[in-house]
Amino acid sequence: MTNIRSIAKLAGVSVSTVSRVLNDHPYVKEEKRRKVLDAVEQLNYIKNANAVHLSKGKTYSIGVILPYLNLPYFGEILQGIAGEALKHGYHLQLFQTDYDRGAELDAFHRLQMKEVDGLILTSRSNSLDALASFISPNVVFCENVYDPTYKKVFIDHYQGIRSGLEYLYSKGHSQIGLCLHRTFGTNSEERIRGFFDGAEAAGHPVRDEWIFNDCYDLQDGRDVLSEWERMEEKPSALIVTSDQVSAGMVAEAGKRSIRIPDDLAILSFDNHPLSDALDITSFEVPIRKVGEEAFKLFLESEHPDPVILNTTLFERGSV
């Protein structure tokens, strides 16, 4: 193993001088610098990152916690984080959880072990209480956690859903259903809250059986449509929190000769290219930006304000 000591010996200088050269510190005579660099060249020396990490107490890498990797949502947020991290010389460590609490805790354990300098939670499995003792300014949430000392960036889902409802009401719908990823988790709860508040404000009824859960992908959307078709009392419009799911519904509707939006209107979220291709009215959700902002928050040393991002409606033909 060729280490800093061997090159010091070969260059005829001390290890600290070598270290200075390697880290572009000033105050090294040009002659010695050359000798060191020559020795590095000659011995094919490569710095050992782990030694640096140990010595510095930092790894310049940040962990990202996410449930799944094969969903566009997480790919996009990851892309946002990765881009920003790269700019600042940080690397990404992935913690895929499948929404398993233990897997999530493991990530926090890695943080404590200093394997990563920080953690971004793109989604969360454990309760905040369970996590409380691990949370530091190096931890960033992508949801509206209520503790004001926690760093967070999130989409205003509450307002998003309310705007969606308003829009559907204005189009004459009053029987409206909701299609969600899951019912727990802050983001989902905010959506549900927006849904009920909005309905109440407008004086329209909400039916529990019009709320569909566990909708992640295309197939789920197709299943929901089948279910919808079998219902006695059908909603005339559905707010769907993912374009993937909406796409499944639209595709299935085509097969079953269900007319969109006449028989069923669909108001979607994401504004993924898919929604444009399939002519689905959708709210743009700046997910990638969530990733970018999350990383920026991690870097901020002071207690930064939460970053709140908004959705924007793109009207197309599904409503």
Next chain:
Amino acid sequence: MTNIRSIAKLAGVSVSTVSRVLNDHPYVKEEKRRKVLDAVEQLNYIKNANAVHLSKGKTYSIGVILPYLNLPYFGEILQGIAGEALKHGYHLQLFQTDYDRGAELDAFHRLQMKEVDGLILTSRSNSLDALASFISPNVVFCENVYDPTYKKVFIDHYQGIRSGLEYLYSKGHSQIGLCLHRTFGTNSEERIRGFFDGAEAAGHPVRDEWIFNDCYDLQDGRDVLSEWERMEEKPSALIVTSDQVSAGMVAEAGKRSIRIPDDLAILSFDNHPLSDALDITSFEVPIRKVGEEAFKLFLESEHPDPVILNTTLFERGSV
């Protein structure tokens, strides 16, 4: 900082005993074990991963090189790698390259610095020559690199395209186009080779303008369709290497009243849920399995045989 030494002191034992307890080594008297564990508890001790990494010369983490994170293909392969890695106690470090050569080289640099124990290339930007000096048994390729000493897992794209051609010929098509991600890179070259070989074997012509590049997502598919519509001499069928692109084509065809498959047949690859939803005939490509196998290859110490995976046709309505 509470380290192994402080807990040794508190427990009244030596650091090596502490280390033994912490690593579940045998030969520690139950009494001392308890004392150590108590001290750990009391001081809230947490092992420093970097010290372990340095001491062991291993990090139990593997780097994954990929161009983009927001494409289903890479999400799926990542999911495969992550699942297998988790089973074996390894972590994932991400190197997103945007197909930038420098970014890719940086990943190899990290390998040399021992920041990761290995590297999986899901796609490659540099030439094999440029990479040659960095390649070791810790590097796994997801393509058919010809050097027999390199570890590799790949889809038999050559055969896949040839089967696709046969299928289209059998359906009466002879004017066939091809829609690719890119023209360089082993996987793409294999597809092109299959395309030309197949056409030649069947005695059918191939036209250069019927080969489309840079097709990654839905929008690209829509663009290709527009282009197709404007052509004087149109192919009657297109082989498309990604369901995302095919989906864009099908969606756009709907808008322009182009009949699929009557005006244009589409034979796709991936068998993504999208193809099922949109009734697109597609070859299943076991991408996730590529990821799983890639990780397994990394673990194999001997020179393992390359892993070759095959595609399977799912007939639907687009041909």
Next chain:
DNA sequence: CTGAAAGCGCTAACAT
């Protein structure tokens, strides 16, 4: 400007 030396925190060979 440069070098000596004391860490960073853990592992493992060796001795007992």
Next chain:
DNA sequence: ATGTTAGCGCTTTCAG
């Protein structure tokens, strides 16, 4: 069974 000790390879203070 347990302790001593020499690393792992780099950074950084302190003295000169």
